Amino acid sequence: MKKCLIPALAALFLSALQISAQQTGCPDRLAVNYNPEAIANDGSCRYNQANIIPLGSLELEAEIAETSGLIFWDNMFWTHNDDHDINLYGLDTIYGKVTRTYPLHGISNTDWEEISQDESHIYIGDFGNNSGNRRDLKIYMISKQSIIDNSPLYDSICFSYPEQTDFNPGSYNSDFDCEAFIVSEDSLYLFTKGWASRQTTLYSLPKTPGTWDAKRKASLNVNGLITGAVYNRDKRIIVLTGYSNKLQPFLYLLYDFAGTDFLGANKRKIDLLLPYHQVEAITTTKGTRFFITNEAFSYKPVVRVSQKIHLVDLRSFLGNYLVLPFLIPDELNSFIISPIPANNYIMVQGLPELIPANYLIVNMSGRIVKTGVLESDISMVSLSGLSSGIYLLRIGNERLYAYKIVKE
Numbered sequence: 001m002k003k004c005l006i007p008a009l010a011a012l013f014l015s016a017l018q019i020s021a022q023q024t025g026c027p028d029r030l031a032v033n034y035n036p037e038a039i040a041n042d043g044s045c046r047y048n049q050a051n052i053i054p055l056g057s058l059e060l061e062a063e064i065a066e067t068s069g070l071i072f073w074d075n076m077f078w079t080h081n082d083d084h085d086i087n088l089y090g091l092d093t094i095y096g097k098v099t100r101t102y103p104l105h106g107i108s109n110t111d112w113e114e115i116s117q118d119e120s121h122i123y124i125g126d127f128g129n130n131s132g133n134r135r136d137l138k139i140y141m142i143s144k145q146s147i148i149d150n151s152p153l154y155d156s157i158c159f160s161y162p163e164q165t166d167f168n169p170g171s172y173n174s175d176f177d178c179e180a181f182i183v184s185e186d187s188l189y190l191f192t193k194g195w196a197s198r199q200t201t202l203y204s205l206p207k208t209p210g211t212w213d214a215k216r217k218a219s220l221n222v223n224g225l226i227t228g229a230v231y232n233r234d235k236r237i238i239v240l241t242g243y244s245n246k247l248q249p250f251l252y253l254l255y256d257f258a259g260t261d262f263l264g265a266n267k268r269k270i271d272l273l274l275p276y277h278q279v280e281a282i283t284t285t286k287g288t289r290f291f292i293t294n295e296a297f298s299y300k301p302v303v304r305v306s307q308k309i310h311l312v313d314l315r316s317f318l319g320n321y322l323v324l325p326f327l328i329p330d331e332l333n334s335f336i337i338s339p340i341p342a343n344n345y346i347m348v349q350g351l352p353e354l355i356p357a358n359y360l361i362v363n364m365s366g367r368i369v370k371t372g373v374l375e376s377d378i379s380m381v382s383l384s385g386l387s388s389g390i391y392l393l394r395i396g397n398e399r400l401y402a403y404k405i406v407k408e
Contacts, residue, residue: 028256028266029320029347029380030339041256041265048343048408050317051271052251054292054310058096064089065296065307068179069115070228070281071122072291073144076100077309079281079293082128084109093285096309102147107140107154113179114228114281116188118207120144123188125181127159130195132174133167135160139181139188141209155209157188162213175201179280180240182231183207184260190214191226191240200226200240202263218263222252228281228292235287235322238262239314241272241279249279249294253314255321270317274310276303288315288322316340320347335395341406344384348395352377361405362392383407 025038031045060067068082076099077091086109090100104124111128122144127137139157146153164176177193180200190203199221203214228241240252249272257265272279277294284290290312298304316339336349350357355377361370369386374395381393386407393403 029345030317030343031266032343041258043264043267045266045268047268049271050268050339050341050408051273052312052314052317053273054312057274057308057310060091060096060293060307060309061098062307063098067293067295067307068113068280069124070283070291070293070309071115071117072283072285073117073122074148077283077291078115078122080112080115080124081109082112082280082295088115091309104140104142104152104154106152110134110136114181116181116183116229116231117144118183122147123157123181123183125178125190127178127190129174129177130172131169132164132176132195133169135167137178139205141207157205157207157209158211159205159214161203161216163216175199179227180229182229182238184231184233187260189217189260189262191229193225193227195225198223198225198245200242204260220263220267222269224250226252227279230282230284230290232284232287237287237318237321239282239284239290241282241292243277243279247276247278247297249274249277251282251290251312251314253317255318266321268317270314272310272312276305277308278305288318289313335401335403337393337403337405340404341408342383343408345380345382346393346405348374348379348381348393350374350377350379350395354396357395357397359393359395361386362394364390364392 023039024042025035026033026045027038027041028045031047033046066081067079070079079089086104088102089098092099110126112124112126113128114125116123122142124140137159141155143153161176172195175194175196178190179193180191182189187207188205192201199219201219202217205212205214224242224244226240226242231238236257238254243249251270253268254262255266278297279292279294281293292310294308296307319338334351338347357374360368363369388407391405393405395401
């Protein structure tokens with residue numbers, strides 16, 4: 001009996017190893033190395049270069065020319081300046097106008113660079129450190145109820161970087177600057193602004209008042225300077241903002257991670273087509289539509305950019321991962337196409353009553369380059385063999401629907 005049992009257990013163990021090996025890989029359909037058999041994300045996904053244009057932009061008022069953080073709370077956007085100004089500014093969500101100014105008397109603003117929140121508190125990061133010589137880094141913790149009661153109550157989370165040994169002031173050459181952090185259930189996570197390395201390093205802090213050593217977790221080569229962060233805990237998505245040394249802004253998506261291993265899964269950089277915009281902050285209201293602010297910037301006499309708020313829609317990049325509770329076809333959007341731009345495939349989602357549906361792809365010369373049938377309400381259409389460029393996707397049997405697609 002035992003002799004039979006040992007080979008059986010060995011076979012079961014080998015089978016489990018094979019299943020485990022098959023389950024890891026890149027499960028993101030938008031990646032160039034997508035593995036349809038992968039279940040567990042091992043962080044190996046690779047992506048083609050991508051960019052995005054804001055759906056709209058609004059100029060902000062001069063009193064928040066140095067907007068440096070952004071959250072959505074109490075049906076308003078809240079922002080702040082990054083130098084000495086101790087006010088929080090509440091903005092309406094339609095026109096971006098300042099409708100409320102809330103002074104935080106009792107605390108100072110050495111260099112406020114980020115604002116974040118959880119269910120009960122607002123957190124303000126006074127940790128801007130361009131010269132790399134600050135020894136008074138802190139995050140203010142303010143009760144939301146005390147703000148509502150117009151009697152703000154503060155605590156301070158003070159910290160230092162154990163790895164920093166040189167505090168001589170420099171000119172934008174320190175890797176111990178920070179302008180972005182997020183709040184989790186029991187910790188704060190900082191994304192540094194690496195002036196020298198052009199990397200961001202992830203540090204953690206307890207979400208408890210006191211004085212702490214920031215704990216280094218991991219680094220990520222973003223080839224730029226990280227300036228803002230927003231975290232959707234339920235969907236396991238972090239979106240970072242930043243810009244290059246030539247002031248080309250970008251977004252950096254982190255998603256499908258396990259727990260707080262934020263750098264362990266999908267990582268995708270997307271250029272934001274807003275040249276010379278010094279983006280500083282980001283927030284979201286519904287998970288795929290994000291609001292970004294940039295501070296005023298001028299480089300006389302050539303460049304002058306005013307402070308603005310921008311709306312970007314990341315559904316074409318995140319919709320497939322989210323399996324689209326946000327992307328549901330309706331009467332106004334009978335079909336939804338993503339991503340735009342695309343590489344080798346597009347995903348077409350349609351109302352079930354319109355399926356099956358014939359489709360054809362037409363190039364800009366009017367020539368039909370591909371035809372087929374959408375056989376389910378979520379279909380993958382291959383673009384392999386098509387040259388880079390703009391095409392028209394026509395879908396329908398009795399009624400025709402037309403959509404622009406872009407092949408990278």
